[in-house]
Amino acid sequence: MSRHEPDPQETIGAATRALADATAALTRMIGSHVNQVVPEVGEALAASLREASRGLADASENVAKRAGTGRAEERRRERVDRTRADLLDAAARVIAAQSYEGASVGDIAAEAGYTKGALYAHFRSKSDVMLALARERLGIALESPELDLPGLTDDGVDVEVLAAWLAAAREDPRLLLQLEFLTYGLRHPDAAGELAELHVRSFELAAEQVARVRLVQAHGVAAGDVVPTQDDRDTALAIISVLNVATLEGKLTGSPDMSPAAGARIIARLLAD
Amino acid sequence: MSRHEPDPQETIGAATRALADATAALTRMIGSHVNQVVPEVGEALAASLREASRGLADASENVAKRAGTGRAEERRRERVDRTRADLLDAAARVIAAQSYEGASVGDIAAEAGYTKGALYAHFRSKSDVMLALARERLGIALESPELDLPGLTDDGVDVEVLAAWLAAAREDPRLLLQLEFLTYGLRHPDAAGELAELHVRSFELAAEQVARVRLVQAHGVAAGDVVPTQDDRDTALAIISVLNVATLEGKLTGSPDMSPAAGARIIARLLAD
């Protein structure tokens, strides 16, 4: 083995992941198209691909064991978590595209390259998937907050940059997902409590973000910890609203009055005063 | 007959409507509760009530005919339209409560006091109901626009009054319905065009409303026709966003940061500058 060869363990791991992704993509295609023509061929293909994928995954694990890193347990955990993460990712896409009630657990599982049985091994029910998804997404927002707006310079807001960012955000399925979390909470009292808490914490972070930006704009000081004023909180609430509704209204209508540029102007105005 | 007796035709008409409403309400209750205990009793009760309601309606028509108003045709039309209107009203409630995909046509028909068969005599499909509903609601908004905010005085905005109004609006199912129209349009390309147009026209009116308010505040002149500036349009978009999201976020979380008072402050700020 030459010294320039990469770690075989890592190589196989990467190949495993690549094949798993390809399998998922193909399963998705099969689910939506091929089966309508020749179901048995599609199924056989998907099955053999899945088998290959699992085989490679096992090989990867064995290599990991032989390598004696002693962290086989961690690897196994990683693989389990990866399936779960894949399912949640798929759920995010499918639910954003079809709404919670419109999405079926079969759709979600297939989008991830698995079957319903696999999904039910990880989640108790469909609503359990939704809650896990909300925890993950609104939890992520806590570390890298959704209100991470670009184009905020020392002397105001660069409306051009902000507008470009909004134009991209418009295509992001996460926007529809946010709305879905909101309406789901309003319609399912049993989940309302937890979702409310997640929304509140997410909002708090947005408010702090606003407070920070305003401090910089007003006094040129960059503070780490800040206590948002009532005005900052109001502003954050308005920005979140604009982000969610104005953006989507613009996408639906295509009207210049609701374009990303319009959204950027509003946000700039809100942050200015 | 004493001269103080009301028009018998009108009396019977009113009674008919009252009974129809009572029938619908009872059918609703039966659908949700009674059937779980003694299904056959509930069904029989609903059936006989429906019969009575129709019978009274026919009587009303006969009286109308005998009265020789010559507008029997109109009366009939009115009755047909009333069923349709009842179905749409029910659809609004059910879809707001359960989302479009979550609402079943059976639920909608029962909420109106009818059966699925009746609904399908008026609408071709579930999506047809949704589109008709959107036309009606977003069309109504054109005459008495949704952005009919109270508390707008000559020298600013009465935040107290506005907050009280927002607190009431929070419980209004129409808010969730508005969001449903938006997401439905985004998710169903075939309906997107029409929904987009309705949203645009609704927005135009909101913008004019904003322009009018601002003219009064700035110059004390009340103009009938106005041409909204870009700033007015931006403001309208922001207010609509806040109305839809901030209000519902407040309802979900119960946080004082997203209270009706907070929403009122934001709207006041948007209209002020």
Added chain:
DNA sequence: GTCTATACCGAGATAGAC
């Protein structure tokens, strides 16, 4: 126009082989 009955399908969820 309205109701009852039913065709037909796809949903969520479970059981058991591997």
Added chain:
DNA sequence: GTCTATCTCGGTATAGAC
């Protein structure tokens, strides 16, 4: 853990009596 097969229920939509 994952898949296949299956259960059960409820969905949309239609047919036909009244």
